Amino acid sequence: GAGVSQSPRYKVAKRGQDVALRCDPISGHVSLFWYQQALGQGPEFLTYFQNEAQLDKSGLPSDRFFAERPEGSVSTLKIQRTQQEDSAVYLCASSLGPGSGNTIYFGEGSWLTVV
Amino acid sequence: EDKVVQSPLSLVVHEGDTVTLNCSYEVTNFRSLLWYKQEKKAPTFLFMLTSSGIEKKSGRLSSILDKKELFSILNITATQTGDSAIYLCAVRNSGGSNYKLTFGKGTLLTVNP
Numbered sequence: 208g209a210g211v212s213q214s215p216r217y218k219v220a221k222r223g224q225d226v227a228l229r230c231d232p233i234s235g236h237v238s239l240f241w242y243q244q245a246l247g248q249g250p251e252f253l254t255y256f257q258n259e260a261q262l263d264k265s266g267l268p269s270d271r272f273f274a275e276r277p278e279g280s281v282s283t284l285k286i287q288r289t290q291q292e293d294s295a296v297y298l299c300a301s302s303l304g305p306g307s308g309n310t311i312y313f314g315e316g317s318w319l320t321v322v
Numbered sequence: 323e324d325k326v327v328q329s330p331l332s333l334v335v336h337e338g339d340t341v342t343l344n345c346s347y348e349v350t351n352f353r354s355l356l357w358y359k360q361e362k363k364a365p366t367f368l369f370m371l372t373s374s375g376i377e378k379k380s381g382r383l384s385s386i387l388d389k390k391e392l393f394s395i396l397n398i399t400a401t402q403t404g405d406s407a408i409y410l411c412a413v414r415n416s417g418g419s420n421y422k423l424t425f426g427k428g429t430l431l432t433v434n435p
Binding site: 210211238240242247248249250251252255257262263298302305307310311312313314315316 | 326328353354356358363364365366367370410412414416419420421422423424425426427428
């Protein structure tokens, strides 16, 4: 597609439920990022992939969060046993490569509400 | 740890007004500063600044960087209701984690007709 595509756009989960958020990056983009944006805050880095390799997962808030990109294209962010503090917008982004001159393009986000 | 502070956090103006949004930063090994516009959808890229004193311009929007004083401003002239959005400032370092953006909290701009 023309842009970064995320699904679902909106998800309401009961506390304790597992959720999976999907990201389709721009075709050919090597770099893929996940960010978390809580209400009234700027996006915060969660994890970074270069192709299928997860090079940085330092931003994942707990071991309940897991991300994968097995074939170097589509990525999934999984949150196990969701808690209310997980409520946020989860933004996926991609860029052509890791170089700092490459523009990072964001998807529209998956809005997660945990009740 | 890289840090970005934006001000004001929110701003309400009337159509036609000119606004200036501020972004100050602390970065180890600064590489670039980026501005994004976020409506109720994907943050969209506006500008990337790497050099001091060189203004980047796109229509009614312009931005400049001061690497000595560690800040950037985003100007919007003749504001329109469609400019209403959150404006995000982010920085990138040139170290081992140069792929990562560190964002400020954003400035919520509301333009009333």
